[in-house]
Amino acid sequence: MNTYVVKRDILEQNVRQLKKQAKGVPIWAVVKGDGYGLGVLSLAETLSEEGINRFCITDIREAEILRENGFDDAQLLMLRAVSDRRELNRLLDLRVIVTVGSRETAQLLDRIAAERADVAQVHLKIDTGMGRFGFLPEQTEEIIGLYKTCKNLAFCGIFTHFNCAINDEKLTREEFAVFQGVVNRIRAAGLETGTVHCCNSAAFLKYPEMHLDGVRLGSAILGRMPFRTKLHPVGYAEIPIDEVRVLPKGHTTGYCALWRAKQNTKVAILPVGWYHGFRVSCQLDMSRRLDCLRTAFSAIKQFLRPSRSTVEIGGRACPVIGAVGMLHCAVDVSGVDCKIGDLATVQINPLHVKGIPVVFR
Ligand SMILES: *Cc1c(COP(=O)(O)O)cnc(C)c1O
Numbered sequence: 392m393n394t395y396v397v398k399r400d401i402l403e404q405n406v407r408q409l410k411k412q413a414k415g416v417p418i419w420a421v422v423k424g425d426g427y428g429l430g431v432l433s434l435a436e437t438l439s440e441e442g443i444n445r446f447c448i449t450d451i452r453e454a455e456i457l458r459e460n461g462f463d464d465a466q467l468l469m470l471r472a473v474s475d476r477r478e479l480n481r482l483l484d485l486r487v488i489v490t491v492g493s494r495e496t497a498q499l500l501d502r503i504a505a506e507r508a509d510v511a512q513v514h515l516k517i518d519t520g521m522g523r524f525g526f527l528p529e530q531t532e533e534i535i536g537l538y539k540t541c542k543n544l545a546f547c548g549i550f551t552h553f554n555c556a557i558n559d560e561k562l563t564r565e566e567f568a569v570f571q572g573v574v575n576r577i578r579a580a581g582l583e584t585g586t587v588h589c590c591n592s593a594a595f596l597k598y599p600e601m602h603l604d605g606v607r608l609g610s611a612i613l614g615r616m617p618f619r620t621k622l623h624p625v626g627y628a629e630i631p632i633d634e635v636r637v638l639p640k641g642h643t644t645g646y647c648a649l650w651r652a653k654q655n656t657k658v659a660i661l662p663v664g665w666y667h668g669f670r671v672s673c674q675l676d677m678s679r680r681l682d683c684l685r686t687a688f689s690a691i692k693q694f695l696r697p698s699r700s701t702v703e704i705g706g707r708a709c710p711v712i713g714a715v716g717m718l719h720c721a722v723d724v725s726g727v728d729c730k731i732g733d734l735a736t737v738q739i740n741p742l743h744v745k746g747i748p749v750v751f752r
Contacts, residue, residue, distance in 0.1 A: 392631070392748075393628060393629070393630050393631070393662060393663060393667070393746075393747045393748075394628070394629045394747065394748060394749075394750050395626055395627070395628050395629075395739070395741065395744050395747045395748065395749045395750070396626060396627060396628070396629050396750055396752055397429055397433070397434075397437075397625050397626040397741075397749060397750070397751045397752070398625055398626070398752060399437050399751055399752060401614065401623050401624075401625045402434075402437050402438070402612070402625045403437070403440070403441055404623065405611070405612055405613075405614050405622045405623065405625065406418075406438060406441040406443065406612060407441070408621050408622060409595075409608060409611055409612065409622075410441075412595070412596070412599070413595075413602060413606060414599075414602075416602045416603070416604065416605060416606055417445060417586075417604070417605045417606075418443055418445065418605070418606055418608055419445040419446065419447050419466075419468060419588070419605055419606065419607045419608070420434075420435070420438050420443050420445065420446050420447070420608060420609070420612060421446075421447040421470070421591075421607050421608060421609035421612075422434055422435055422438075422446050422447065422448060422453060422609075423447065423448055423449035423450070423453070423470065423609065424449070424742070425450075425453070427609055427610070427613055427741055427742055428740075428741035428742045428743075428744055428749075429613070429625075429626065429741050429749055429751075430749050431448075431453045431456055431457065432456050432457070432460055433749070433751045435457055435462065435465075436460075436751075437751060438612070439462070439465070444462075444464065444465045444466065445465065445466045445468070445605070446462075446465055446466070446467050446468070447467075447468045447469075447470050447607050447609075448467060448468070448469055448470065448487070449469070449470050449471045450471075451469075451478060451481055451482065451485070451487075454467050454469070454482070454485045454487045455485065458485050458486075466488065467485070467486070467487045467488065468487070468488045468490070468514060468548075469482055469487050469488065469489055469490055470490060470552075470607075471490065471524070472490060472492050472493070472496065472516070472524040473489060473490070473496070474493070474495065474496045474499065476499065476503065479499065479500055479503050480503060480507075483503065483504065483507060483509055483511055486512075488512045488513065488514055488547065488548070489511055489512070489513050489514075490513070490514050490515075490516045490524070490550075491513045491514070491515055491516065491544070492515070492516035492518070492524040492525040492526055493524075493526065494530075494533055494537065497513075497537045497541050497544060498537075498540075498541065500513065500541075500543075500544060501540075501541035501542070501543045501544050502543075504543035504544065505542070505543045509543065510543050510544070510545050511543060511544050511545065512545050512547050513544050513545065513546055513547065513548075514547065514548035514549060514550055514585075514586070515534060515546060515548070515549040515550070515584075516549075516550060516551070516552075517549065517550070517551045517569075517570055517573050518551070519551045519553070519566035519567075519569045519570050520553070520554050520555075520562070520566050520569075521551075521552050521553070521554040522554075525551065526573075528569050528570075528572065528573050531573050531576045531577065534573075534577060535576075535577060535580045535582065538577075538580075538582050546582070546583070546584070546585060547585035547586065548584070548585040548586035548587070548588065548605075549573075549574060549577070549584045549585065549586075549587055549588075550586075550587070550588045550589055550607075551566065551570045551589045552589070552591065553566055553567075553589065553590075553591065553593075553594050554566075556590075556591060556593040556594035556597065556598075557593040557617060557618075560597070560598075563594060563597075563598065564598075567589060567598075567601055570589055574587055586604045586605050587603045587604045587605075588603055588604055588605040588606060588607060589601055589603060590602060590603075590606040590607065590608075591606075591607055591608070591609070591610075592608050592609060592610045592611035592612075592616060593610075593616070595608060595611065596611060596616065596618075596620060612625075613625050613626070613741065615740065624738070626739075626741050626749075627736050627737060627738055627739070628663060628667070628669070628736070628737040628738075628739045628744070628747055629734045629735070629736060629737075630661045630662060630663045630702075630734065630735045630736075630737050631662075631731075631732050631733065631734055631735075632659045632660070632661060632704070632729060632730070632731055632732060632733050632734075632735060633659075633660045633661060633662050633719070633731065634659070634660040634731065635657065635658070635659050635660075635724065635729060635730055635731055636657075636658055636660070637655055637656065637657050637658070638652045638655070638656050638658050639652065639655050640652050640653065640654050640655055640656075643713070644658065644712055644713040644721040645712070645713025645714040645715075645716065645720075645721060646713075646714045646716060647714055648713075649713050649714050650712040650713035650721075656723060656725055657723075657724050657725050657726075657727070658712070658721050658722065658723060658724065659704065659709070659721070659722045659724045659727075659729060659735070660719060660720075660721055660722075661702065661719065661720050661721075661722060661735050661737070662718060662719055663718075663719070663720060663737055663739075663747075664715050664716045664717045664718045664719050664720055665715055665716075665717060666717045666718055666745060666746065667718075667739065667744065667745055667746055667747050668739045668740065668742075668743030668744045668745055668747075669715060669720065669737060669739050670700060670711075670715050671739075671740075671743045672740070672743075673742070673743075699711060699712075700738075702722055702735045702736060702737045702738075703735065703736040703737075704722065704724055704727055704729050704733065704734075704735045704736075705727050705728055705729050705733065707727050709722045709723055709724050709727060709735075710722065710723045722735065
């Protein structure tokens with residue numbers, strides 16, 4: 392059976408490496424998107440064995456799963472703006488820290504908490520450029536007002552989310568300065584900000600001076616960063632070989648006959664294709680001309696020097712031949728000792744994995 396394997400030991404290694412780099416600054420593990428495709432509960436369980444007890448979520452269901460499965464004391468932070476009364480009530484039931492990014496949400500949550508004779512823990516979200524949720528820096532006076540009027544809110548944190556930490560240092564530094572300006576103005580009014588945080592994985596790895604009181608890490612824990620790091624990808628698919636056969640010289644494989652045998656060739660057929668997420672990559676949103684150029688450039692590079700993907704069988708890297716189909720692909724296993732049922736190791740990004748059960752080992 393096809394399986395997506397997550398290696399606990401690699402996950403743990405990554406966490407230890409990240410902790411070393413965090414130098415005591417608390418890590419908030421981001422487990423949104425059902426744990427980046429790995430399953431929120433399994434991911435959180437492994438992380439908690441490494442001492443992590445702060446988690447960021449974006450779906451109420453994720454909080455329910457964690458609370459129902461023994462994560463009683465973990466701190467849970469809802470990263471998304473929630474402004475629906477029922478959802479806010481549910482978050483309070485689940486003792487989730489709510490992100491507040493507007494006066495309306497602050498006031499509604501304050502009323503709801505008052506009705507319940509409760510105090511809602513909140514982190515303020517500052518919009519330094521992402522432009523989706525959060526108070527604008529110009530609204531700092533408004534925030535200070537809310538501290539005074541919202542008696543049932545406990546302002547225990549404040550954060551921003553950089554929009555370009557991966558490749559724009561200048562912009563990230565500007566946003567960092569703006570964020571610190573807001574924090575300083577709130578403090579200058581004699582108010583406490585609680586936990587101040589701004590780093591996602593890229594900012595964490597690139598700018599140690601921005602770690603502040605906490606960092607929010609997702610991709611780095613999974614070992615999937617678009618630049619060189621000391622981290623390792625935690626997962627891969629294990630696919631049992633369906634068929635081993637010899638295609639005679641001149642025979643083709645796959646749609647459109649993109650591959651033709653130069654000699655008699657031993658070929659393994661694997662029941663994995665783009666439906667499962669194999670060789671699927673996320674298309675960048677091409678709203679910038681630069682991104683169009685980049686994509687065109689890498690297509691031309693691929694045209695001039697096609698790089699073939701490989702899968703691992705019997706410890707050997709075997710080239711994928713012909714076009715990858717929806718559910719199958721063919722692999723050149725010349726000289727490799729293999730038979731039906733032997734396992735091939737296939738690299739697939741867990742975010743794209745579909746129809747393959749995930750197991751932690
Ligand atoms: C997803 C997310 C993160 C984590 O991002 P990574 O780049 O995967 O580390 C951090 N903060 C916020 C607000 C997020 O939405």
